[in-house]
Amino acid sequence: MKLIDYSIRNYHTVIVVIVMTLVVGFLCFQTLPRQLAPTVDKPQIEVKTEYRGLSPAEVERNITRRLEDQLESVEGMKKMTSTSQHGLSTVNLEFEWGIDKNLAMLDVNNKLQQVKDLPVNSDKPTLRSISSDNSSPIMWIVFDKPNENMPNLDQNYMYKVGEDIIVPGLRRVKGIADVWHFGGEDREMRVEFDPYSMARLHVTYQDVINQLSGENQNTRAGFHDEANRSYTVRAMGEFLNPDDILETVIKRDGEKTIKVKDFATVVDGYQRTASLVRISGNLSNAFGVIRKAGANVVETCNLAAKKVEELNQELLNRGIPIKVKIVYKEVDYIDEAMRLVKSNLAFGALLAVGVLLLFLGSVRSLLIVAISIPVSLISVFIILKLLGRSINIISLAGMAFAVGMVVDNSIVVLENIYRHLTMKKGVFKAAYDGTLEVWGAVLASTLTTLAVFIPIVFIQEEAGQMFRDIAITISASIALSLLVSITVIPTLTTLLIRLKPGEEYKPGFFHQTLFKPFVFLGVKMGDGYSVIMKWLLCYSPVSIIFRVLILASVGWMLLYSVKTLPEKDYLPYGNVGMVFMLIEPVAGTPVETNMRYMAKYEKKIVAMEDVDRNFLVFSSRFNGGGAIIKKE
Structure with missing residues (x-):
């Protein structure tokens, strides 16, 4: 096979490729996004429309039903559900798995543009694509008092500070898509009517609404030029305080002028309370940080934490007696989970190396096979980068599973090379013949493993998206281990083992010294196993009875193991604090x-x-x- 022969003859090229692969793999590892679990892009689109003040029945009649009538013709939609509550309409569209979400979003947006009969004062419908990235916050931030002895602050005052300083500051952080803000309401000036006075003055509610809407705005009045200066002229009419509203003229009837103060009062306050947050018994504000799709959770949380420190300094400089405090970061759980997986990965690699040392008995042999572990696993990060995946507990778990599997091909090739070395062929001839002899079997073994995991990559449903990373990592690791076994292993064998044709290959140093008792025990166990199998495979009545008993025992163990399986669940639960x-x-x-x-x-x-x-x-x-x- 030309690839094997080329690798053995051009070992410099093989070494350069190994080094470059390790360097590029490490760089890909540093730049890959880190998150707790893979992104699950659900085939759902949410349409929200707000109209404060409407009852649920009015929201359903005036907004939800009109949206449903238009959206029911969206192509590819499988199911549509809606919820109408005080001042809010929510329509959820569910599509078939595998649909192009971008085209679906465009289709839904086009349908919404055709809805012409929504209430004039309602907000425009907003679209949101549902995925695991934007379903839950990666960080929770709350307002706290700098000093515990300070009196409690007004929640609406904290809300204004949050909307003016905290939310805009956090939204500018790289990787943050949105910031949820809970607690408090916006300021408003509320006009409270006296219906008897309105009836006496012959003033209707519509008269007041139309007049206030027309007066509460600044109007352009052109330009005014002087000798050396030009001025922009505006007519100032926007309401700044309750007196401006009270003095507004609603109607003139002959010599009689009717103003708002003649039939109403104005309260400078806040909107109706629709959101309350209490932290450990005290009213406060809470901020939920939503990351962008595909953003690095670790990097985003670290940047947001740095921004919180800057915001605290800004609040202090402005003399605002509020402190911003992070109470939850998903990165803490991610770091803990990944640290556990990485430790298991390293421990598994050490166990694999220990078992290899025990059975191979040679440090050189161990080094040849052990190199295949980092080369195969680090190369997987290149594949993940090319496919746009992330580092998460699922992908790392796949790599932990693959630690013992990636050395299988290398061990088969190396053992066959050693067999040819015992024939006194010399290291170059033994490396080529040994690899060439078994590469077909190694390829068949690799393909059977790939046939199990590769189909998972093409599953579009939620489970397929969740476990796609584990299929990619294991498949990539096994495929790369095949390439390593037929290129790197024979090349390293020729570099680390120096035997000329006719020279006898001797067992490893450890098999001759430290592990000699284990080798002796292994030989005896092999001899005993051979004797037992010869007896079982003979055609005596006793051996047949024992074979039946063995088969019955295996069947009973399989049945018992099925009955004792743990309870089924979607994913195991972890301690997120x-x-x-x-x-x-x-x-x-x-x-x-x-x-x-x-x-x-x-x-x-x-x-x-x-x-x-x-x-x-x-x-x-x-x-x-x-x-x-x-x-x-």
């Missing part, structure tokens, strides 16, 4: 009432020794709470 609870409030219950109902449970949670802090959130996006567990 946080406990979540989801709460489903009774429809129509104000958030203040819901928070009051949970107060007694909150006190019990805060009193627990293992709880660092707890949180409660009631909003249109999320209702629930949880606890941050103290680190052990």
Whole structure:
């Protein structure tokens, strides 16, 4: 085979390729995104439309049904579900697995553009593609008091600080797609009417709405030029305080001028409370950081943590008595999980090397085979980079599984080379003949393994996306180990073992000294196994009975193992240092009432020794709470 012959004769080229592969693989390892689990892109698109103040029935009648009528003709849609609640319509479109999400998003957007009869004051519908990357925050940040003795701050004041400083600052961080903000409401000036005065003055609600809408704006008035200067002229009409609204003229009836103050009062306050957050019993604000699709979780969390330090300094410089604190980072759990997988990976590699040393008995032989482990595994990072994958616990688990598998081909080739060395062929002839003799069997063995894992790569469903990385890593490792076994192994054999034709190959140093008792025991066990198998394979009645018993025992063990399997689950649970609870409030219950109902449970949670802090959130996006567990 030309590839084997070329590798043996041009060992400099092989060594250069090995070094370049290790360097490029290491660089790919450094640049690959790191996240807890692979990205699962669900075939779902969410359409949200807000119209504050509408009841669920009105939202369904005026918004949801009109959207559904238009969206039901979207191509490839399998199922459509909708939810109508106070001031919010949510329509979820589910498609067949494998659909092009970009085309589906474009189709849905085109359908939404054709909806012409939505209420004038409703917000425009917003689209969101559902995937595991944007389904849950990678970091939770809360407002805290710089000093515990300080009085509690107003939640709406904290909300304004969050919207003006914190949210814009975090959104500028590389890798962050969005920031969820819970707690508090925007400022508003509310006009409260006296219906009897309006009836007496013959003023309607529509008159007031139209006049206030027209007056609450600044109007361009052209330009004014002087000798050496040009001015832009504007008519200032935007309301800045309650008095501006009270003095607004609604109607003139002859000599009578009717102003807002004649039939209404103006309250400078905040919008109706729809979001409340309480951290360990105190009102606060919470921020959930959503990463961009494909962004490196570790890098994004580190950049966000650095930004939080800068924001704290900015708040201090502005004299704002608020401190921003990170209470949860997914990177902590990722680091712990990856550290565990990496340690298992290293421990498995050491065990494989130890077993190789025990059975090969030669340091040179061990070195030849052991080199195939890092070469095969580090090369996998190049494949992951080319395929746009990430480093996660699934891909690392696949590499941990492959540690023992990647040396199989190398051991088969090396053992056959040693067999040819005992024939006194010389190292070059033995390396070529030994590799050439078994490369077909090694190829067949590799293909059977690939036939098991490669089909997983083409599964489009959620399970296929979740376990695609493990199939890619194992398949790539095994395929690369085949290439290593027929190129690197014979090349290293010719470099590390110097035997000329006619010279006798001797067992390894360890087999002659330290491991000699194990070699003796192995020989005796082999002889005993041969005697037992000869007896079992003879045609005596006793041997036939023993064969039947052995088969029955194996069958019983298989049946027993099936019955004792652990409970089925989607994925195993891990300790993320946080406990979540989801709460489903009774429809129509104000958030203040819901928070009051949970107060007694909150006190019990805060009193627990293992709880660092707890949180409660009631909003249109999320209702629930949880606890941050103290680190052990």
